[in-house]
Amino acid sequence: MPYNICMVSDFFYPNAGGVESHLYHLSQRLIQRGHKVIIITHAYGGRTGVRCLTNGLKVYHVPMIVVFQAASPPTLYGFFPIFRSIVLRERISIVHGHQAFSSMCHEAIIHARTMGLKTCFTDHSLFGFSDPSSIVMNKFLKFTLSDIDHVVCVSHTSKENTVLRAALTPQNVSVIPNAVIASRFKPDPSMQDPNVTTIVVISRQTYRKGMDLLVAVVPRICRKYSKVRFVIGGDGPKRIDLEQMREKHLLHDRVEFLGSIKAHEVRNTLVRGQIFLNTSLTEAFCIGIVEAACAGLLVVSTKVGGVPEVLPRHMILFAKPEEDDLVEALDRAIEMIQRKEVQPAKFNDELKEMYSWVNVAERTEKVYDAISQTRDPPLIERLRSYYGCGVFVGKLFCIMIALDYLFWVYLEWILPRDEIEPAPKFPYKKFKKMCQRADKEDELGPANVNSI
Amino acid sequence: MTFRCYAHADNTREYIMTSDAKRINSYDFMLIFICLGLVYALGTTKTCYAVVSLLILFRIAFKLLFMVTEETILVIRDVGVQVKTVYLGGRSSSRFIDRSKITDIIINEAITMMHIRVYMAIIVEGEDRMVVVFQHLLPRLNVLLQAYHGARSIIFNEKDNSDVPLEFS
Numbered sequence: 001m002p003y004n005i006c007m008v009s010d011f012f013y014p015n016a017g018g019v020e021s022h023l024y025h026l027s028q029r030l031i032q033r034g035h036k037v038i039i040i041t042h043a044y045g046g047r048t049g050v051r052c053l054t055n056g057l058k059v060y061h062v063p064m065i066v067v068f069q070a071a072s073p074p075t076l077y078g079f080f081p082i083f084r085s086i087v088l089r090e091r092i093s094i095v096h097g098h099q100a101f102s103s104m105c106h107e108a109i110i111h112a113r114t115m116g117l118k119t120c121f122t123d124h125s126l127f128g129f130s131d132p133s134s135i136v137m138n139k140f141l142k143f144t145l146s147d148i149d150h151v152v153c154v155s156h157t158s159k160e161n162t163v164l165r166a167a168l169t170p171q172n173v174s175v176i177p178n179a180v181i182a183s184r185f186k187p188d189p190s191m192q193d194p195n196v197t198t199i200v201v202i203s204r205q206t207y208r209k210g211m212d213l214l215v216a217v218v219p220r221i222c223r224k225y226s227k228v229r230f231v232i233g234g235d236g237p238k239r240i241d242l243e244q245m246r247e248k249h250l251l252h253d254r255v256e257f258l259g260s261i262k263a264h265e266v267r268n269t270l271v272r273g274q275i276f277l278n279t280s281l282t283e284a285f286c287i288g289i290v291e292a293a294c295a296g297l298l299v300v301s302t303k304v305g306g307v308p309e310v311l312p313r314h315m316i317l318f319a320k321p322e323e324d325d326l327v328e329a330l331d332r333a334i335e336m337i338q339r340k341e342v343q344p345a346k347f348n349d350e351l352k353e354m355y356s357w358v359n360v361a362e363r364t365e366k367v368y369d370a371i372s373q374t375r376d377p378p379l380i381e382r383l384r385s386y387y388g389c390g391v392f393v394g395k396l397f398c399i400m401i402a403l404d405y406l407f408w409v410y411l412e413w414i415l416p417r418d419e420i421e422p423a424p425k426f427p428y429k430k431f432k433k434m435c436q437r438a439d440k441e442d443e444l445g446p447a448n449v450n451s452i
Numbered sequence: 453m454t455f456r457c458y459a460h461a462d463n464t465r466e467y468i469m470t471s472d473a474k475r476i477n478s479y480d481f482m483l484i485f486i487c488l489g490l491v492y493a494l495g496t497t498k499t500c501y502a503v504v505s506l507l508i509l510f511r512i513a514f515k516l517l518f519m520v521t522e523e524t525i526l527v528i529r530d531v532g533v534q535v536k537t538v539y540l541g542g543r544s545s546s547r548f549i550d551r552s553k554i555t556d557i558i559i560n561e562a563i564t565m566m567h568i569r570v571y572m573a574i575i576v577e578g579e580d581r582m583v584v585v586f587q588h589l590l591p592r593l594n595v596l597l598q599a600y601h602g603a604r605s606i607i608f609n610e611k612d613n614s615d616v617p618l619e620f621s
Contacts, residue, residue: 050561050568062563081566089568091620415566421593423561423568424618 003368004036006092008109010072010102012041012059016263017204018287019099019124022178024053029361031055031428038090040083042072042104056426060086064104074103076400077407080111084411087115088420094368096120097144100127100137106144110401113147113382114408118371121145122152122176123162126284126305138165139390143397146385149371152176152364154285155306161284176363177310178287180294182352187296187345188271196227197334200273200297202261203280203288205236210279210302215241216323217279219249221330228254228334233269235260270295274337274344277330281321283307289316290355296345300333302326315347379405455595457602463529465606467599469589470522475515475540483511516541520588527603533574535585553577554607559593559600572596 007027011019027037037057042064051059062082064072087095095112097105100123109119121144128134145151145166151173153159159173192198199221203209215238218230232242232255239257246255261269270276276292278301285306289299293315301307303318310316319329336342377385386397453473458466487504494500522538533554536546555575562569570593573582585599601614 049563060563060568082563082568085566085568420567421570422620424593425620427619 001369001372002034002036003094003372004090004092005030005094005096005368006038006040006087006090006108007096007098008040008102008105009098010042010104011099012039014044014047016260018178021263021287022122022124023098024057025179025181025357026360026364027057028055029357030364031057033361033365035365036090036425038086038092040086040104040108052426056428056431058090058423058426062104072102072104074107076107077404079104079107080404080407081411081415083108083111084115084408085415085420087112087117088417089423091422092117094118094120094371096122098122099124100141101125106140109144109148110404111408114401114404116376118368118374119148120150120152120367120371121148122154123158124154124284126158126161126282127165128282129165139393141166142389143386143393146389146397147377147382148172149374150174150367152367154178155309157306157309158284161305174363174367176360176367177355178285178290179355179357179360180287180290180351181357182294182348182355185267185270185291185294185348187294187348189296189345191268191271192274193229193272196229197225197275197337198229198231198273199275199277199330200231200233200270200292201277201279202233202266202269202292203278205234205238205242207238208280208282209236209238210281210321211236211238211241213279213281213302213321213323213326214277215245217277217326217330218242218245218255219251220323220327221334222249222251222254224327224331225334230255231258231269231272232256233258233261233266266291267295270297273297275300275330275333278302278307279321279326280304280307286310290351293344293347294351296347298333298337298342298344300326300329312350314342315344453589453591453595455591455598457598463606464527465602466524466526467602468522468524469586469591469595471520471589480511483507517543523586523589525585525599525603527606529606533603533607535574535583537588547583549574549576549583551607557600557603557607558582559596570596572600 007023009019009023011017012023013020023039027039030037039057039059041059041061043061048061048063051061053059095108095117097109099105109121112119127137145168151162151168153162153173153175154177156175159175162168163170163173201214205211221228243257246252258269270292274297276289276297276299278286278289278299280286280302281304283305286301289301289307290310293299293311299311299316301316301318302321304321308318317329317333319325383398383401386401387394389397454470456468460466487507490504491500517539519540520537521540524536526534530551532549532551534546534548536544538544553576555577557574559570559572562571569590571590572585574585575582598614601612604610605612
């Protein structure tokens with residue numbers, strides 16, 4: 001049965017990252033399976049309004065202020081009127097929120113529950129339990145997740161983490177990993193420099209990604225081996241530390257900085273190296289290492305979070321997240337490469353079977369099937385579950401939900417359902433036929449229409 | 453709102469949107485209440501009469517000048533499009549766009565604080581702002597679609613698809 005699904009997250013293109021591409025690819029596959037998908041995100045610069053992407057994937061860029069790293073501030077009820085209009089005009093039945101950092105996603109889930117829609121949430125990252133920001137975040141998560149139909153996590157480690165943080169029943173949490181398009185990361189050994197071993201690092205340069213470890217490791221490796229080079233891509237607050245390290249140890253000919261890399265250039269950067277280094281301190285599911293392995297690189301990674309679940313043993317070398325252990329692991333990796341003990345070029349074929357978006361979409365669809373069967377709890381039941389959140393916050397949450405409900409009733413009165421025009425459906429089958437015809441027409445040339 | 457279509461000839465079509473909105477709306481009632489309040493507060497003095505009459509005059513002038521009663525799009529083959537707005541006071545402003553300057557005619561969606569609105573616009577070559585048709589009255593999609601298909605059939609010689617129903621889900 002086809003569903004009308006609404007994905008909500010603060011993070012979407014043109015911002016680049018794992019959540020963004022996850023949203024895009026998952027939506028595309030769901031559309032291909034016959035569902036209708038729309039995405040709600042906030043405005044990026046001048047990009048406000050409604051946009052249509054490939055295959056009629058509609059994106060609503062709702063105007064909102066951005067406070068910190070592409071996340072919008074919580075507006076509490078400010079988002080409700082427009083959200084209600086969108087949901088009603090698109091005849092949405094399932095609201096799927098992404099990423100715990102996104103306040104928009106939390107708000108959407110709460111409002112959707114008030115409106116009696118089915119909700120689902122995907123968590124893309126891990127959190128601690130001790131530092132102040134995590135404690136606040138966890139309370140928030142507990143708030144939204146106390147009344148949700150289903151939660152999806154990207155790895156088993158992440159599931160464990162989420163279940164603990166939000167005090168959920170594990171039955172309501174399922175694991176659906178990310179995927180890569182293996183054909184986009186074809187290895188190309190001719191791009192490698194045969195004389196030296198190149199180590200590639202691509203990540204956001206932030207504390208969470210372990211850039212301090214990288215600063216310590218790079219000079220030690222360069223001192224030890226004369227024929228090793230580093231290629232470092234990405235940008236962020238820690239970039240200045242890395243550049244200082246390069247100045248201090250005079251490694252200008254050995255360490256290359258590429259700055260921020262666009263999504264389509266990642267593969268071309270990856271294939272230049274033989275080893276991929278990931279120094280993350282926390283990671284729910286590292287899509288970067290899967291892409292690297294797909295592109296034919298041996299992966300060296302810190303053993304944190306969901307990383308051990310991601311790749312088969314022969315593709316990856318683990319280290320503890322500390323300097324000495326990481327150097328040791330890199331030693332082993334360089335030795336393996338120089339002695340040609342592994343054939344990373346063959347990794348692509350193996351991973352092609354393991355990670356595919358079609359599979360992810362199928363599994364997500366099963367989640368949707370399950371939640372559309374569930375019974376809607378009455379308001380009093382919802383209030384009870386929020387009340388259980390804590391001694392003081394429980395009452396606060398109850399007040400917020402009650403107000404949300406009243407606001408909804410007010411909206412129903414001021415802007416009745418019948419006055420909201422339904423949006424016409426994107427003629428996906430017609431579009432597909434047109435694409436096929438166009439493909440046939442330029443069969444001689446590269447079929448670049450609808451190649452995604 | 454009433455919507456009318458005139459086919460003056462084979463090559464000319466005119467779509468007229470007329471507003472049915474009441475001439476006196478809730479804002480006017482609000483103004484009357486404010487005036488009554490003022491009379492109550494200030495008493496029947498000269499200043500009070502002056503303030504009240506000024507307020508009412510301003511309101512009437514504002515309505516005559518800026519309240520839109522009719523919007524028109526006139527499409528002529530090979531010549532172009534004329535967009536016209538008529539105000540309550542009888543003032544009208546119109547804009548003509550030459551056929552050679554028309555890049556495209558589109559229907560798009562816009563987001564406001566409360567609503568998603570559908571609008572029809574003409575993309576003019578060399579200008580970074582579109583000309584929005586029926587900008588003040590903003591009719592519903594089924595009305596817009598008629599004007600859209602009609603205008604396109606004349607300007608771009610397309611087949612008139614307005615009888616093909618849209619799919620809703």
